[in-house]
Amino acid sequence: MQTPDLIKQNEPNHVIEVNNMVKKFGDFVANDKLSFFVRQGEIFGFLGANGAGKTTAMKILCGLSAPTSGEINVAGFDVYRQTDLIKKNIGYMSQKFSLYEDLTIRENFRFYGGIYGLKNAEIKERIAYLLNRLGLMHAADKVLKEIPLGWKQKLAFSVAIMHRPKIVFLDEPTGGVDPVTRRQFWELIYEAANDGLTVFVTTHYMDEAEYCERVSIMVDGRIEALDTPARLREKYQAASMNEVFLKLARIKKSES
Amino acid sequence: MKGFVLKEFLHIFRDRRTMLILFGMPIVQVLLFGFAITNEINNAQIAILDESKDEMTLAITDKILSSGYFHLASVLTDRNQIEPAFREGVIKEVVIFEPNFSQRFGKENQAHMQIITDASDPNTANLLYNYTNAIIRDYTSKSTQLATPPIQIGIETTMQYNPELKGVFMFVPGTITILLMLISAMMTSISIAREKELGTLEVLLVSPLKPWQIIIGKVIPYILLSFINAVIILVLAYSVFAMPVRGSLVLLLLESILFIVMALSLGIFISTVSKTQQQAMMLSMFVLMLPTILLSGFIFPIENMPLPLQIISNINPSRWFIIIIKNIMLKGLGFGYFWKETLILVAMALFFVAMSVKKFNIRLSK
Incomplete structure (x- = not known):
C-alpha cells in the first residue's frame, strides 16, 4: 500500500477524492479502506479481476450506492448528500453499450440529451459535433440495429459525453470488440481527455492498462498498487502490466 | 420526462x-x-321417440321444434336405437314419450316423459335439459289452465339483468x-x-x-x-x-x-x-x-x-x-x-x- 502518502487533501485539480472508503454487505467487505484521487483530465485505469470490488466502488462514485464509511468527493460534490449534483456532472457508459436498438442514432442522442436537461438547440449542436467527429453524420437516421458493434461502442461513448460531464465512467467499455476497433476507441478517449475530460475506466484487459496515465490494481477489495504503468512495471520488475498483475495476485496469495 | x-x-x-x-x-x-x-343453444340436433303419437305428444313435439333452439335430426321408433344414435355423435338429446301419453294424463293426471342428453359435454347437456324442461312446463301450465286446474305451484322465472342469457x-x-x-x-x-x-x-x-x-x-x-x-x-x-x-x-x-x-x-x-x-x-x-x-x-x-x-x-x-x-x-x-x-x-x-x-x-x- 503506497497510496495514502500520495493524497493531498482538497487539491483543486482533483476531480475525484476518496479517503478510507469502506463498503460492506453484511459481513462481506467489498471495498476495504480505499484511498485514491483522480486529477482533472486524467485517464485513470481501475483494474482488478472480476469480484475484486471494482464495480462496487464505481457504483458508489456514480451515486448509485451508498458507502458504509469514508470521505468521498466526486466532481466537487459529496457522495452522501449531493448525489443529484454528481449525477448531472458525470457521464456513464456500461459494458453493454446501452443504446436503444430500435431507435435511430439521432433519436438515441436526443433522448439522452433530454434526460440530462439539454435544450433542443444544444442537442442539435452536440449531435452535429459528435457525429461529425466520428464521421457518422450520414448515418444519423439509421436505426441502431443496422450499425456494426464497433460503431455502436463509439456512439455509446459520444452519448455518454454529450452533456459535457466533468468525468466519464467507462465500465469495461471494450468488451467483445476486436483489437483494431479497441485501438480506435482509445484514440477517441485520448481526444476527449485532451479537451479536459476526466476518464475513469475499469477493465480487465491488461494491455489496455498501458493506455492509462495511472492505474490502480484491486485485489480482494483493496487497492494493492497505484501508479503510472511504467513505474509499476519497474517496481515489480515486469515486462507488461499483465505480469505486474499476476505478480500482485501471487504476493497476495502467499500472504494469506 | x-x-x-x-x-x-x-x-x-x-x-x-x-x-x-x-x-x-x-x-x-x-x-x-x-x-x-357461446353458451347459447341454437339448432341443437335432437331425436324424438314417441311411443304414443297422440295429440298431446304431437303438440309438445311441435312446441319443442318450433322454439328455434332445436332441430329434429331423426325420429326413433325403438328404445334400442337410442344408444347408436348418440354414438354417431350428431344427436345431443333424445326426448321420449311413454305409450298412451294423453290417456294417462287424462286419467291419472300425470304422464311420463324422458329426456336423455349427451353429457360428454356437461354444460351443453345441462342447457339442453333446462331449455326442454322450460318448454314442457310452459306447455303443461297452459293446457291445464284450459282444463280444470289442479292445485299446483306456478313458477315464473325471470333472468334478472340478462333476460336472454x-x-x-x-x-x-x-x-x-x-x-x-x-x-x-x-x-x-x-x-x-x-x-x-x-x-x-x-x-x-x-x-x-x-x-x-x-x-x-x-x-x-x-x-x-x-x-x-x-x-x-x-x-x-x-x-x-x-x-x-x-x-x-x-x-x-x-x-x-x-x-x-x-x-x-x-x-x-x-x-x-x-x-x-x-x-x-x-x-x-x-x-x-x-x-x-x-x-x-x-x-x-x-x-x-x-x-x-x-x-x-x-x-x-x-x-x-x-x-x-x-x-x-x-x-x-x-x-x-x-x-x-x-x-x-x-x-x-x-x-x-x-x-x-x-x-x-x-x-x-x-
Whole structure:
C-alpha cells in the first residue's frame, strides 16, 4: 500500500477524492479502506479481476450506492448528500453499450440529451459535433440495429459525453470488440481527455492498462498498487502490466 | 420526462409484435368470445321417440321444434336405437314419450316423459335439459289452465339483468379484464426487463432521473394505450353485441383506470423480480393470465370452486374488477354497491407500488 502518502487533501485539480472508503454487505467487505484521487483530465485505469470490488466502488462514485464509511468527493460534490449534483456532472457508459436498438442514432442522442436537461438547440449542436467527429453524420437516421458493434461502442461513448460531464465512467467499455476497433476507441478517449475530460475506466484487459496515465490494481477489495504503468512495471520488475498483475495476485496469495 | 414518454411510444410503434398485441388482440378477442365461444343453444340436433303419437305428444313435439333452439335430426321408433344414435355423435338429446301419453294424463293426471342428453359435454347437456324442461312446463301450465286446474305451484322465472342469457354479457367484462391485465402488466414488465437486459436501465439510473421518474415515464404510455383499448372493447361490445352500460360510464372508465394502474404496478413489480424479458413474460403468463382466466369468476363460478381455490381467488385482482364492471354495466349500480371491491383494488395497487419501490431501492444499494 503506497497510496495514502500520495493524497493531498482538497487539491483543486482533483476531480475525484476518496479517503478510507469502506463498503460492506453484511459481513462481506467489498471495498476495504480505499484511498485514491483522480486529477482533472486524467485517464485513470481501475483494474482488478472480476469480484475484486471494482464495480462496487464505481457504483458508489456514480451515486448509485451508498458507502458504509469514508470521505468521498466526486466532481466537487459529496457522495452522501449531493448525489443529484454528481449525477448531472458525470457521464456513464456500461459494458453493454446501452443504446436503444430500435431507435435511430439521432433519436438515441436526443433522448439522452433530454434526460440530462439539454435544450433542443444544444442537442442539435452536440449531435452535429459528435457525429461529425466520428464521421457518422450520414448515418444519423439509421436505426441502431443496422450499425456494426464497433460503431455502436463509439456512439455509446459520444452519448455518454454529450452533456459535457466533468468525468466519464467507462465500465469495461471494450468488451467483445476486436483489437483494431479497441485501438480506435482509445484514440477517441485520448481526444476527449485532451479537451479536459476526466476518464475513469475499469477493465480487465491488461494491455489496455498501458493506455492509462495511472492505474490502480484491486485485489480482494483493496487497492494493492497505484501508479503510472511504467513505474509499476519497474517496481515489480515486469515486462507488461499483465505480469505486474499476476505478480500482485501471487504476493497476495502467499500472504494469506 | 416528455422525451422519455416519447421514446417509449417510439419503442411501441416500431415493434410490430407489440402493436399487434396492443390493438389486434382486443378486437379479435371480443369478436371471438362474442361469436364463437357461446353458451347459447341454437339448432341443437335432437331425436324424438314417441311411443304414443297422440295429440298431446304431437303438440309438445311441435312446441319443442318450433322454439328455434332445436332441430329434429331423426325420429326413433325403438328404445334400442337410442344408444347408436348418440354414438354417431350428431344427436345431443333424445326426448321420449311413454305409450298412451294423453290417456294417462287424462286419467291419472300425470304422464311420463324422458329426456336423455349427451353429457360428454356437461354444460351443453345441462342447457339442453333446462331449455326442454322450460318448454314442457310452459306447455303443461297452459293446457291445464284450459282444463280444470289442479292445485299446483306456478313458477315464473325471470333472468334478472340478462333476460336472454346472452353469453356476450358474461364475456365482455371478462375480456376487458384479461386484456387490461395482459397489456398493462405484461407489456410494462417486458419493457422494463428489456431495458435491464440491454443495460440501458443502468444508464438511466446513473442519470439525474429519479427512479420514480423512470417508472412514471415507462408507465404513462401504457396507461394511455390500455385506456384506449378499454374504450375500443366497450364500443365493440356496445355496437356489435348490444351490450348495455346501465350504470355510469364515467364511473366505469374511472374504475378501469384504477384497474390499469393496479395492473401496471403489478407489472413493475414483476419486472423488478425478473432479470430477462423471457422471465418477465413467463411470470406474467403464469402468474397473471391463468388466474385471470380461471380464478376470476370469468368462466367458472367462484362459488362452485373447492374452498382452497375460493380463498386463493381472493388475492386475484381480476375477481374484484369483474364484479365491479358487471355491477356497473349490467346491474346499473352506483358506487355504494362496490366501494369494498374498489378499496381492495386500491390497496392492491398501493401494495405493489410499495413493493416495487422497495425492490428498486434494494437493487440500487447493491
